[in-house]
Amino acid sequence: MSSNLSDLSSRPDPCAGKSASPPNETDHPVFVEMSNIWKRFPGVIANQGVDLELRTREVHALLGENGAGKSTLMHILSGMYQPDAGVIRIDGQEVQFRSPADAITRGIGMVHQHFRLVEMLTAAENIHLGWNETPWHVTTAVLAERTRRLSEEFGLSVDPNAKIWQLSTGEQQRVEILRVLARGARVLILDEPTSVLTPREADELFRVARDLAASGRCVVLITHKLDEVLSVSDKVTVLRSGEVAAQFDTEDCDRQMLATKLIGQDFVSRFHRKERQPGKPVLEAHGVNALSDRGLQALRELDLTIHEGEILGIAGVAGNGQSELAQVISGLRPVQKGTVRIDGNDLTRKPPNSFVDAGVGHIPEDRHGMGLMSDLSVMDNSILREYKRPPIARGFQIDQAEINRFTRELVKRAEVKVSDLKSPVRHLSGGNQQRLLAGRETRVASRLLIAVHPTQGLDVGATEEVRKALMDHRNEGSAVLLISEDLDEILILSDRIVVMYCGQIVGEFDAGAAQRADIGLLMGGAKLSEVTA
């Protein structure tokens, strides 16, 4: 169990480039073998026939876009989900985990992207929750002492007596990792561990990951960042649409290869569009800075212009500032610095209804989070953007007959299938909910429509209809901002594509001429100069 710190010197600096040690089959016995894993959720297959081998003494990167099935696969390995089909073997022995507790007793532990810690307890108490060798008489001193020992052994500094809520996210993550290691994990799964870390903390984490591998464990790193894969992993498995797209020894691959595998090279046929010259600018954002909900810098000096009759697609891995951008240009998120203009009028720091009045509609990313009120009726949901305007509003009153007429018209135009306008929106299928939301927002979006993941979770038919609605809106001369994690969708619909990375626009393409691999590289953090070179 002791970490082998002397190995450190023989390893190259993780941040400098690839790891050097060649994988040696006898040194690195297969510990976990997952074969032909299938997992489906309603409407989507998350894993289809995935094979994966994890060896001891290796850092194994799982690379893939959002929704590629990385997390699902690891949730299956760590006992959170049960596979629909497929076999997991540990040390050659077939196992079936019914819960994460089963998995940890067999040495498999996962650190989730969103931590599972008890805020009001101390670090030591969290680390020892579920500790099965808890002595009969246990004091905080005993727990703190053991925590200190563990923290020294694994090189993860933690204050045992600090309450979780007092710790930074980086420290909380160390507590999570220690908790898993304290229970004897031989496979440590880290789900997008660097998304909550500063660059310094990330380097520190990678050092720990290397140490753990050197001490005979296996570290699985779920990520979508190419640089992380190249700098810390020994092996990389690329997942795409729930299937293994490629498996490499890290030393045999470079960024270009990974990006191509990550994004795929499927041909997409672009949507039919009316040829038109983009008109005058509708949205002009200049030098915009904004913070995320966690208080981190989400947008950095961002410049963006969208014109009439143009669909601008924003490609990027989730969490690079796209959501915050959509909120900033619809008045939902405070702007720290910079200006936001619609049709030349300065709307910086104006409330959301000023944006609606200026003709900005917004299909938000999570229709249940912001877009719809699931308990309220179709009628109530339809009028959300226009209940203050006549003819629906009459002084302080709202006119029920007028609401009925308005809703009937909206439902008809957006082709929402609904029998009773008074029934709650949650009785509608996902596709119908999205059609209603899209119809409502398109109605007010006479100038600019912001569509964030507009087809997420929809079936093929509904997806096509929503895309057609966006295209129609563009053909009528509105500006459309399309944010999507689905690069195909961006390529199919956009006139112009920009790539966002770390809160900035890092590249711009004319959609007809865009190369998938170039976009993939930029999404993974490459510089534009490297791509065009």
Add this chain to the structure above:
Amino acid sequence: MKADQGSSQPSVWRFRRRTDAPFWLNILIRLFAVALALVLVGVTLELSGLEPIALGKKALLQTLATSYGIQQTVILATPLIMTGLAVALGMKMRLWNIGTDGQLYLGAFAATAVGLFVQGPTWIMLVLMFMAGALGGILWIFIPALLRAYWNVNEIITTLLLNFVAVLLVSHFAIGPWRDTGAAILSATRRIPYELPAFGDSYLHIGIFIPVIIAALLAIMMRNTRWGYEVRVIGSNRGAAEFTGIPVLRHILLIMLLSGAIAGISGMIIIAGTSHRLSGTISNSYGYMGIIVAALANGSPLGVLISGVLLAILLNAGIVLQTSGLSVSAMLAINGVILIFAAVGEVATQYRLVREQIETRLKPDAGRLADDQAMQAGADAPEKEKTE
């Protein structure tokens, strides 16, 4: 990959949430629940050597078939409905005003102060007392409302704790400075000279219409005004309210103050309609009962009218039965059993019992996925009712 769909799949009974229970079913389930409670109570009484049928008959006759009984029921229903409305209003925004008892006391306190120390024509004085009552209730919820709106302090705790402060404050004045020194009464104020007009020689006064009017106003406000719409949006999804620019915090504050005002007015009605003197015992836990009333009505203002009257009948029947050899504790136990069953019945309307097939380990293929999507698309189609 070929799915072996031929294998027989085991099935189990499961509870599933539902939201589409028809009106008649809602009523039927509740009646069934109350009937079940009465049977349970009856059997218990029978086993204790009493005569449940005769007792039940007596209770019903004396509460609903005599003029006095009906009057008492209506008088008792008035504050129950008022506090029920106050609680139900908060429920619209998922706020729990547990402090209606305290606000009722403060409303009574303020109305008494006006009645004792201001002189004027009766009608003007009654209007002033009404406004004072509302203001007293507002005052008592103002701090919890501010804390809830701007600092997100849990309103359940703050409003609840202020109840105790209110009772003690009122008791202090009733026993101390404002005590009626002229009479042999030890713990109440002087009789207040301004009274709500009564009907003939009955105990009923025009105050009994106030809950009906307020319930109607609230129902109209919720349904037909912009403000009510905004309140419903916030109650259903705060994210959506912020998305469209509704000032959520201001609405939280206003709704809580309005809720406090309604509870305060009920205190004024008690002072000017029935008790005529302020004491530390004018509320028989009406505030807490109001929570039950609002919960039974599921937050609907018009429903509160019905559940308030039902609870009043239940309480009055209890008083009648106490004269027939049942102890107070037994009465409370019976009321509790009936209310628990009614509450369970309310929850039962939200579920259905269905027979479902268990997913066995299966090998997915494209065909199954298509089935799934078809199933999802059809998921909103009303299912056949098997049972409640």
